[in-house]
Amino acid sequence: MYPTTIRRLILVPLAAVSLLLAACDPHPKEWKTPNMTALTPRLQPLFEKTKTVCFGRFMVEVPASATVAWGRTIVPLDVTIYHDGVEEVKGLAQTFVDELKSEKAIYLNNIPLLISVDDMRQPEGQIVTGYDGFEAIGMLKISGYFKLNNDGVVIDARPLEEQKDETIADIKSMARRLRQRADDEAPAEPGNCIGHAFLPDKQNPTQDDLMEHIRIGFRLKEFPDAHFSIYVAPSNPHDPEGDSLQTQWKRIKEDPSTFEEKAALAKIRFFRESPRQIQDWKTGYEVLVRNSDEEHVHSYHDFQAKFTGVPHDPFRPYADIQFQTGVGDNAAGATKASLTDDEAVAVWDKITSTIRVRPTSSKPVKSADTGPHLPLGELAATGRICPQTGWWEHDAPRPAGGSRGQHIRAGDRMPHAVAIGEPSIWQKLKGERPSYRTGTVWKLVSYDDAPPLADMTVQPTATAQISSPDDLPKGASDPRLEGGRGDDIPSNKKG
Template sequence: MSTQPGRSLGSRLKLVWIVLSLLGGVWLVRIIQENHMKARIAEMPTKTVCVGRFLIDVPKQAIISFGRTRLAGWRISVDYDETESAFKTQLLEKEKELRGQKNMKGWESLESVTEIETAGVSGKVLVFNRKWAHHYEFGERVETTSAAILGFARTQGVSFQFRADYRDTKNVPGLVQIFKQLRTRDGNKIPTEPGFCFENSLIADPLMASQSESTVMFAGLPGHPDLAIALSTTAGLKIDRTLLQRDADGNFRQDYSSAIHNFRLGERTVNGFGGQELMDRVRERSGVTGHDFEWEAYSKKDSVFTPKISLEMSTGHGRPGGPVQSSLSDVEAIALWDKMLSSLRLRPTAPSN
């Protein structure tokens, strides 16, 4: 029985056309879905957060917290819930506790108490737990000594603690001056006074780059427990190796090239601040994938307005446990990243007095 070549060829062409149509339909659906995802992220309501000298817009439902904050060698913590009565009680109890302790030479640990009552700020600075040590320079023994310093300050219903474990007591007047520059603020309002933001607080200028003001903001999104966002800033630093140089120093990208898909790797200027961007999708051994995005600005050591500032966003974090599948698609993760990073800008301020 003879076949009909024309009919056979026509059937094949029809089949190819059907397959191409199906593939085209799938591709079109994917494009529509991705555009919908981008639009959803673009239209997402945001709120502005003040971090150091900068502002950044994050999703309105984001849960914000702050990590370590430092200035001039002092570790700073804030308590917005403590009452005036509890603050005073804490001061008395801490002073009593230290008077009952001994330093390494067996002397009373508490050396001095400086009362603070100035510029709307009340509190105390306690010097205690002195330590002695020595080292050798050019064969000569050099004696050194330092003490722990703990500062308690309260202003406008907010309590602050400033702490350093090894400081010279000559730093106490500088700490008292910082107390005078403390401000509290409504977290929903962006301050106009020049200074350094952390949590719902501000330390007003003048501040110098050599004081190395530093803080970090963390953000998370409800419904996305695997997502981590962090914006950190530290003044007075000059980074010797850039983000991309440090990335190239390691062998991770070469050793695990099959597990890494790079989206971007290069220079990116954000609102006048030059920097470098690194954006990867990483596939774990378990098969799940997550994202690892980072941008870091070029810093200058001599200005508080050109700090080491870095934005990081990653997905796929198990809480607790090992890596999990990212709750954001590639398109969603990139859109959210671009939305936040493009909003990072220097906080405008009123002229300083």
């Protein structure tokens, strides 16, 4: 365990500084070549048979022999599917109840943390509610444990105490909508593909309902050190450029933080750095490099593409796509890379070129009546039903340069506000800004209409473009899929 930890600490700065090598040539020939890298004879059999994998609202083609590994899923509450795990989930429920019974809330007259255990018939299961730790005052832990035929389901939330009833209703709604899904099934209705299951959308989903975080990874059987991962999440409406790979690369290039970063530049091989487009998803940027051999770390490929996305558009979200070789014990560089440079680029091009929106038959979302009925200045707290369509502003501290305003429709739940947390050292290095959601009070400031929501009907489209210039144990997931942007958001009301 210790050597692996040290290796990861070494890799993080290397991955960051690897983006700097592009300074050598601002317009390399590779940027101007729109053609995908051809598969070598050794790779051609790998892609003779492929399978379509549905994840979230998207699809991708991978080799038929590839193993799929699901990471943390929030849609908009945390949900985990335990394949053939009904008894395992029953055990988890009992363990949670026992833990809550055994502890007391020291600031609430030492009452037990357990508040209630509610049984459900459809689907079969129970919802357990308790205080979130012995020091808790207003925070709860609510978890639903359900049977979905032969699969077990756990839905977790960490709401405020006043949101208890609303959160339980959301857990029940998710549990009743969930259905099993074959691994090769890509449903034609709107909703999210998750591990072994599908969650159809509500009839009239709100922006809070669309706070979706999907993580999925693929391991190539023929090249077990090669790992591919995709993470999609809501685009940051306050600072989308804060998630830009191009901006991060420019910042580090212009002002390397340490001597070690500067020294690493001369050892890193650069293949491609350019804008990236998938369908009309035009906010992408990709960087393809190979890190050099270091002490205790083999040379490995580190490819990444990031899309800043379009705020409030579930079909063009933020995305972080990565491909690494030399992976062992879930750490890149732990073993020797089995792919050559050309082969690694070819695999990257082949898989990323197939990412696309899953076609559905849904209709455009109708806008609510926007006629003024309540006076400006009307107040409504997070979690309450919105009484008036219009522009609302919250009173919570906002990110620098961010807006407090949001258009909310009558009948929707008043959403949480987004606040910016303190970044870690590595987040500062990479230019990432962790965010979290918080309850607040909203004030009606205008009756103006919002721009109409995008037509959610999706047609089969062309594949991705480069701009010119199941072998895992039951319930297992790839730890490398658990991190990333958005993990600072508590799994309370809406992911």
